[in-house]
Amino acid sequence: MAADPAADDTERSFGEERPSHAGRPALTVLLLASTLGVMGGATIAPIIEVIRQALDVSSTAVGLVLTSHSLAIAVASPLAGRVTDRLGPRTPLATGLVVYGLAGGVGMVVDSYPALFVSRLCLGVGAAAVFTCSTAALLGMYRGASRDKVMGWRTSATTAGGFVYPLAAGALGNYSWHAPFAIYLVGLPLGIATLFAVPRTAPSSTDEASNGAKTGTPRAGALRLLRERPLILALCGLWVASAGLLMVIAVSLPRRLDQLGIHDTFVVALYGTVLSSGAAGIIGLTYAQLTARVGHPALMRCAAASWTAALLVFAVADHWAALILVPVLTGTGSGLAMPTLTVLVDNAAPAEQRGTAASLQATALFGGQFASPLVFGPLIESTSIALGALIAAAGTTCILLALFRLPDPARAERTAENQPLPVRSRQPATEE
Incomplete structure (x- = not known):
């Protein structure tokens, strides 16, 4: 049975442009909400050394201030x-x-x-x-190339957000670490705007389920999803590992700059988050x-290579000029x-x-960020920042090697499209 070209055109069109009720207001609000994604830790990253000194706590303790929200996430x-x-x-x-x-x-x-920790x-x-x-809403509104x-x-x-908010925080931090x-108060007007702009429910996924692209048990738990979809488990593991390894730079870079004589929190913000963003x-x-x-797998390998290069430079650089490469390479990989x-x-x-799938990514990403100071903090305190960065670079190298086994979903879709239809589907029914 030949496919109906008109139906194919309709499906492709629906995959490129979602229903008009999503609209530009919803997209605008969701993108603005996405600017808050890195704001949790990035906003106070430029003043983290100031907070440590003001509250008279250890590097590990102040690292937990930077990442404690990640545990809750x-x-x-x-x-x-x-x-x-639901x-x-x-x-x-x-x-x-x-x-x-x-x-x-x-x-x-x-x-x-x-009180700050709570x-x-x-x-x-x-x-x-x-x-x-915000992740689930955007993924539900668009398909394909869109x-x-x-x-x-x-x-x-x-x-x-990682550019604007930390830069503002760095400037305000010169007056007070509270400022x-x-x-963070920007979240209040965005919350009100969400009620007016974002649709009540996510756009229907009937088109995805009907063409067999995705099947599953509605409202099954996260653990069951990980058991039934081992690729999701592997990808979440990649989120955990990469986030934890890269936090070595996020937590240690302000201290490294302080060692090199750079104390201005505005300059620390420029290094730590603005260049990366x-x-x-x-x-x-x-x-x-x-x-x-x-394709997606090649981009992931490029990302891991960029992270490895950033950590190696961070480990050996002994001048502020060389450290400029670190946030640029880190940002390239994260992008x-x-x-x-x-x-x-x-x-x-x-x-x-x-x-649920989007929430698993959040759990993996921010869980890795929270665990990082617990693992690398004592190590760096007892040895050096350079050794911690070299160990993290070894980890990202392992990620790079593992990514050569990452399947390409686009290639799998092309292979499926080229498979012949089953014999019974090409012949008329004879039992009625």
Whole structure:
């Protein structure tokens, strides 16, 4: 039975442009919410050394301030994904944005380490909903080449937040270490805007389920999804490993700059997040073209190679000029990896569990970030920053080698399309 060209054209058109009810307002709000993705830790990264000195705590303790919200994200994300699969992304996203703004803003008035730590945990609960719901909403609104384009835009939006917010925090940090926490209040107006702009439920995934691209049991749990889809488990493991290894740079770079005589928090912000975000943002704008040219697995290998180079430079550089390469290489790798991993996980998951799949990514990403200071903090304290970076570089090298076994979903789809139809489907029924 030959395929109907008109039907194919309709399906391709639906894959490129989603229903008009999604609209530009929803896309705008979701991209703005995505700017908060790296804001949780990046906003206070430039002032982390100032906080350590003001509160008189160890490097490991202040590293936990930088990543404590990641623990809450890792724990709360599966619940956020479950709620998103049931209710759609709008309500949990709006709620998460409000919690994010309020909990983040508490840092303006706290003066003790325990209170700051608790506020960061509450921030993480809101961030779990923001990350999971915005991801699920965008993946549900677009398919095909349009999805790659929007995922690239999302990466650029995320890294734009990583450019603007830390730069502002670095400038404010010269006046008071409390002042940068006011930046988190941006979550409050975004939460209100979400209620008006984002559709009540995610766009229907009927088209995906009907063509056999994705099948699964609705509302099955996260653990069952990982058991049934081993590729998702492997990809989440990649999120954990890469996030944990790269946090060595995020936590140690301000201290390394301080050792080299750079104390201005604005300059620390320029090094730590702005250069990285700028590189990732440029990659995001060209991501759709890169994907079409070389494919997802090749982009992931390029990302791992960039991370390895960044860690090696970080380990051996003894001058501030050489350290400029570190955030540029890190940002390039992250700009390639963030949208690629997001798309690969979603391709491997059933459409009706899109929220759960997105939440697993959040759990893996932020779980790795939280664990990193616990693993590398004592190591660096007892040895040196250089040794910690070299060990992390060995880890990213292992990731690079493992990525040569990553399957290409585009090639698998082309292979499936070229397979002949079963004999029984090409002959008329005879038993009626």
